[in-house]
Amino acid sequence: MSNNIIELFLNPKSVAIIGASTNPMKGGNWILNNLTLNNFKGKIYPINPNAEGKMVFDLEIKKSVLDVEEEIDLAIFYVPNRLIPGVLAECVQKGIKGAIIEASGFEEVGEHGLMLRDQILEITNNFSKIRIVGPNCMGITRIDGDSDSDKKGGFFSSFGILANYRRGNIAIISQSGMLNGGYLMHLMTMYPDLGIRYSCSIGNKMDIGEIEFLEHLLHDSTVNVIAIYLESFKDPRRFIKLCREAKSIPNKTILFIKGGTTSQGQKASLSHTGSIAEDGKLTEAIIRQAGVIQVSSFHELFQTARVFSMMYNARKTLPKKGNVAMIVGSGGAGTISADLTIKYGLKFPILGDQAYKTLVEVFPEWMPPNRFALVDIWPAIEKAKDKVNEMMNLVLQAILDEPEVEGLFSMVFCAKRSMDMETIDKRIELSSKSPKPVFYWLIGEHEEVIRISKLLALNNIPSFISLEEMVKTFSLLVQESIHKTKLLNSLNSS
Amino acid sequence: MSNNIIELFLNPKSVAIIGASTNPMKGGNWILNNLTLNNFKGKIYPINPNAEGKMVFDLEIKKSVLDVEEEIDLAIFYVPNRLIPGVLAECVQKGIKGAIIEASGFEEVGEHGLMLRDQILEITNNFSKIRIVGPNCMGITRIDGDSDSDKKGGFFSSFGILANYRRGNIAIISQSGMLNGGYLMHLMTMYPDLGIRYSCSIGNKMDIGEIEFLEHLLHDSTVNVIAIYLESFKDPRRFIKLCREAKSIPNKTILFIKGGTTSQGQKASLSHTGSIAEDGKLTEAIIRQAGVIQVSSFHELFQTARVFSMMYNARKTLPKKGNVAMIVGSGGAGTISADLTIKYGLKFPILGDQAYKTLVEVFPEWMPPNRFALVDIWPAIEKAKDKVNEMMNLVLQAILDEPEVEGLFSMVFCAKRSMDMETIDKRIELSSKSPKPVFYWLIGEHEEVIRISKLLALNNIPSFISLEEMVKTFSLLVQESIHKTKLLNSLNSS
Numbered sequence: 001m002s003n004n005i006i007e008l009f010l011n012p013k014s015v016a017i018i019g020a021s022t023n024p025m026k027g028g029n030w031i032l033n034n035l036t037l038n039n040f041k042g043k044i045y046p047i048n049p050n051a052e053g054k055m056v057f058d059l060e061i062k063k064s065v066l067d068v069e070e071e072i073d074l075a076i077f078y079v080p081n082r083l084i085p086g087v088l089a090e091c092v093q094k095g096i097k098g099a100i101i102e103a104s105g106f107e108e109v110g111e112h113g114l115m116l117r118d119q120i121l122e123i124t125n126n127f128s129k130i131r132i133v134g135p136n137c138m139g140i141t142r143i144d145g146d147s148d149s150d151k152k153g154g155f156f157s158s159f160g161i162l163a164n165y166r167r168g169n170i171a172i173i174s175q176s177g178m179l180n181g182g183y184l185m186h187l188m189t190m191y192p193d194l195g196i197r198y199s200c201s202i203g204n205k206m207d208i209g210e211i212e213f214l215e216h217l218l219h220d221s222t223v224n225v226i227a228i229y230l231e232s233f234k235d236p237r238r239f240i241k242l243c244r245e246a247k248s249i250p251n252k253t254i255l256f257i258k259g260g261t262t263s264q265g266q267k268a269s270l271s272h273t274g275s276i277a278e279d280g281k282l283t284e285a286i287i288r289q290a291g292v293i294q295v296s297s298f299h300e301l302f303q304t305a306r307v308f309s310m311m312y313n314a315r316k317t318l319p320k321k322g323n324v325a326m327i328v329g330s331g332g333a334g335t336i337s338a339d340l341t342i343k344y345g346l347k348f349p350i351l352g353d354q355a356y357k358t359l360v361e362v363f364p365e366w367m368p369p370n371r372f373a374l375v376d377i378w379p380a381i382e383k384a385k386d387k388v389n390e391m392m393n394l395v396l397q398a399i400l401d402e403p404e405v406e407g408l409f410s411m412v413f414c415a416k417r418s419m420d421m422e423t424i425d426k427r428i429e430l431s432s433k434s435p436k437p438v439f440y441w442l443i444g445e446h447e448e449v450i451r452i453s454k455l456l457a458l459n460n461i462p463s464f465i466s467l468e469e470m471v472k473t474f475s476l477l478v479q480e481s482i483h484k485t486k487l488l489n490s491l492n493s494s
Numbered sequence: 495m496s497n498n499i500i501e502l503f504l505n506p507k508s509v510a511i512i513g514a515s516t517n518p519m520k521g522g523n524w525i526l527n528n529l530t531l532n533n534f535k536g537k538i539y540p541i542n543p544n545a546e547g548k549m550v551f552d553l554e555i556k557k558s559v560l561d562v563e564e565e566i567d568l569a570i571f572y573v574p575n576r577l578i579p580g581v582l583a584e585c586v587q588k589g590i591k592g593a594i595i596e597a598s599g600f601e602e603v604g605e606h607g608l609m610l611r612d613q614i615l616e617i618t619n620n621f622s623k624i625r626i627v628g629p630n631c632m633g634i635t636r637i638d639g640d641s642d643s644d645k646k647g648g649f650f651s652s653f654g655i656l657a658n659y660r661r662g663n664i665a666i667i668s669q670s671g672m673l674n675g676g677y678l679m680h681l682m683t684m685y686p687d688l689g690i691r692y693s694c695s696i697g698n699k700m701d702i703g704e705i706e707f708l709e710h711l712l713h714d715s716t717v718n719v720i721a722i723y724l725e726s727f728k729d730p731r732r733f734i735k736l737c738r739e740a741k742s743i744p745n746k747t748i749l750f751i752k753g754g755t756t757s758q759g760q761k762a763s764l765s766h767t768g769s770i771a772e773d774g775k776l777t778e779a780i781i782r783q784a785g786v787i788q789v790s791s792f793h794e795l796f797q798t799a800r801v802f803s804m805m806y807n808a809r810k811t812l813p814k815k816g817n818v819a820m821i822v823g824s825g826g827a828g829t830i831s832a833d834l835t836i837k838y839g840l841k842f843p844i845l846g847d848q849a850y851k852t853l854v855e856v857f858p859e860w861m862p863p864n865r866f867a868l869v870d871i872w873p874a875i876e877k878a879k880d881k882v883n884e885m886m887n888l889v890l891q892a893i894l895d896e897p898e899v900e901g902l903f904s905m906v907f908c909a910k911r912s913m914d915m916e917t918i919d920k921r922i923e924l925s926s927k928s929p930k931p932v933f934y935w936l937i938g939e940h941e942e943v944i945r946i947s948k949l950l951a952l953n954n955i956p957s958f959i960s961l962e963e964m965v966k967t968f969s970l971l972v973q974e975s976i977h978k979t980k981l982l983n984s985l986n987s988s
Binding site (some may be wrong): 006045059081098104105109112152164174175177178179182184185189190207229257259260261262263264265267269271272273296298299300329330331332333334335336337338339340341343344347348366367371372374376378413415443444445446447449465466467469483 | 575598599602603606667668669670671672673676679682683684723725751753754755756757758759761762763765766767790792793794822823825826827828829830831832833834835836837841842860861864868870872873907909917921938939940941943959960961962963979
């Protein structure tokens with residue numbers, strides 16, 4: 001039953017916008033703009049007693065939901081907190097099954113907000129008459145197709161206007177509306193290839209929260225990666241159970257960041273979403289039992305989501321042992337990476353005969369290769385002269401063919417002068433074809449770095465400008481695959 | 495005396511290019527290109543017995559340094575390792591005082607390389623006849639003026655061509671040539687505001703190493719930040735002594751990254767610069783005693799160098815207690831930042847009456863502010879309506895005026911639709927004027943993020959897209975100022 005209601009919130013057939021406005025500087029206008037701009041296919045009913053009869057986006061504003069004859073699935077509230085109980089009562093009377101309340105000013109503001117909360121509990125009969133997402137949230141976004149394609153469409157109830165986006169395999173569940181609004185905009189302009197399927201802003205989660213959305217998304221096959229930000233757990237046991245369930249589903253990864261794990265964070269969280277955050281130790285225990293991948297900043301959350309998204313898109317095999325190889329044109333970068341592999345529990349294995357033979361062929365006599373899977377390719381570049389491309393591709397393939405190697409770090413020096421389009425195309429092709437993850441470290445002229453990074457992303461190949469970020473992210477792939485394997489083993493043995 | 499020789503390497507009046515080439519695809523051509531392109535004011539003598547009499551960059555190639563009548567300060571070698579002993583003997587005969595050897599193939603390649611090394615020791619009489627930088631390095635760069643200004647000039651002996659750069663207060667000492675070549679190019683295109691004064695590539699440091707350069711740079715008043723990458727310590731005791739000396743010099747900060755701190759890294763380092771790296775524990779002890787700021791990736795090294803560089807340019811007072819405030823439009827970002835302050839040893843203090851009074855005035859009644867120096871400004875933005883700019887500037891100034899607050903994190907949502915040039919200009923002005931460091935966290939449309947980031951950088955204000963990077967970097971300012979204070983106290987009491 002909970003799943004049916006979530007389906008309604010993700011995919012309503014008709015919505016009322018409470019607080020609809022003709023003023024293009026108001027949130028009640030932005031939500032309507034968002035829905036119409038992005039081809040929402042359901043019915044839209046703008047509601048505002050102060051603008052009755054006016055037209056907005058070719059729709060007539062009604063006084064109340066009670067003046068709408070047709071059935072309404074969802075009501076989206078963009079009105080001040082004090083007006084909510086009254087209108088909510090009308091929604092109940094109308095038989096609307098769900099409400100998204102975007103206003104703040106509830107649990108997080110103390111006494112007055114708690115009074116409002118009590119009124120809502122009474123009107124909804126403890127949410128049995130109407131289910132609520134929010135308050136203090138940015139609504140729900142469902143993306144059905146890229147913004148520049150014929151398939152553009154979906155559901156867009158945030159007041160942050162989304163204009164440029166890709167549909168993808170990532171879902172967001174967040175108690176920070178910013179992640180569902182401004183930050184999403186940030187991500188989509190920063191990484192034009194990053195694809196989102198759903199963005200669920202749960203705010204204070206007065207009724208529906210992470211549990212209901214997570215349960216639903218686990219069984220939504222269009223979603224591979226679920227990125228979650230919470231300030232408190234609604235039901236820690238159930239959260240752990242669902243996260244563990246995710247481990248048994250192939251192609252499903254949960255990434256998690258918890259706000260309010262420290263005394264300062266708890267103070268902040270209380271005045272943000274009114275959350276009484278669990279203390280750090282309890283949180284740690286929950287995360288450990290849940291077996292989710294924990295990150296420590298929003299930047300890391302989405303960097304990691306992006307990489308997992310690419311891994312699933314490209315059907316890569318996640319590394320199990322942490323054996324990675326590296327081909328690098330800088331001894332210093334190799335040395336630092338080698339140190340970082342230890343820090344993050346990875347290792348460069350010893351190369352087998354086949355790969356070693358290839359290296360011996362391409363390296364000069366004065367600087368023979370060793371068997372360590374960290375290949376400083378510089379001497380071979382000097383020897384290859386005008387056959388650098390061929391040599392690089394040969395080495396890349398030889399390393400990727402090594403059974404002991406589960407993935408590869410590859411460095412590209414990006415400079416207009418030295419970039420040969422053919423080279424990078426072939427390297428991308430080889431990297432794509434391999435079932436093993438290949439991560440690129442890009443340095444050089446910034447414009448070229450951006451260009452190559454986009455080329456790689458189009459082929460679901462992640463690139464990094466920080467060696468540490470690259471090594472750490474690879475270690476998270478290993479962590480996820482170990483977790484999944486452990487769970488499968490424990491299921492098989494029980 | 496050591497300082498005199500370093501002055502010669504940084505600022506030679508005449509150089510010979512051994513291995514000069516008319517072929518624009520060869521390193522021996524690139525070095526000449528680099529010198530002439532960048533207005534090196536000294537004399538240049540191209541040397542190559544196979545190209546005698548040919549012209550390159552309007553200079554006649556000579557057979558040998560012995561054919562040059564004038565005095566030569568430095569010889570820059572871009573020839574294969576096996577040719578070096580012979581030509582080096584001629585340099586000694588000519589009375590040249592210093593040589594930069596860029597070729598690799600010495601200590602790092604084992605027996606044959608060690609034999610070459612012994613020959614060099616003999617020819618130079620243990621470096622008493624001629625001093626050597628390298629081998630296996632990218633030479634020395636000295637930047638006298640911005641590449642697009644009349645003051646363009648300096649010394650450019652790397653074979654990586656530098657065309658766009660700013661003169662600044664950062665010096666690099668590195669055992670990874672990449673940092674002095676490709677990575678430098680990367681940095682300068684990524685952060686067009688980043689200013690470099692010297693880049694010293696020490697390679698295998700057969701003779702001159704980090705000690706000599708560090709000693710010299712400590713007393714060069716044009717340098718505030720020294721970024722060092724080492725794979726081994728030449729003289730740990732002296733290194734510690736010099737780093738401690740730096741603490742007693744105002745406006746001088748050393749940032750440090752060590753390669754080969756782990757078994758894998760040591761293996762890599764041995765085949766890179768032939769360094770027998772110290773084990774991790776010894777390294778840790780050296781770093782602790784030296785009191786330098788240690789970072790763990792190249793990206794972090796230069797991000798941090800950039801921030802310290804800006805702090806010194808803007809004559810900011812480094813925070814001593816770690817008391818920072820934050821003005822943020824996202825409760826979630828505030829909560830995560832609050833957690834991160836604990837992780838990195840900072841704290842949000844309690845605001846004094848003056849700042850609190852200002853907040854009470856600008857916040858709505860339904861959401862009064864608290865006294866915690868983490869200000870979620872959203873309710874005040876809603877109240878301010880069309881006076882958002884004035885309100886933001888008022889709050890910014892009030893928080894900066896708080897005696898307990900040593901610095902500020904400020905969030906800007908960058909969107910063309912909502913950006914008001916006047917606003918950001920005024921905020922930049924207030925942030926600049928304050929003696930306290932102000933760091934900006936930027937999110938929003940990527941193009942706008944980049945634009946605002948550049949505007950801020952022009953005013954020596956650092957911006958970040960990762961909250962963790964922002965909080966961590968601020969904590970490094972505190973670490974540095976504590977180190978400096980401790981040393982001053984111990985000097986005063988002894």
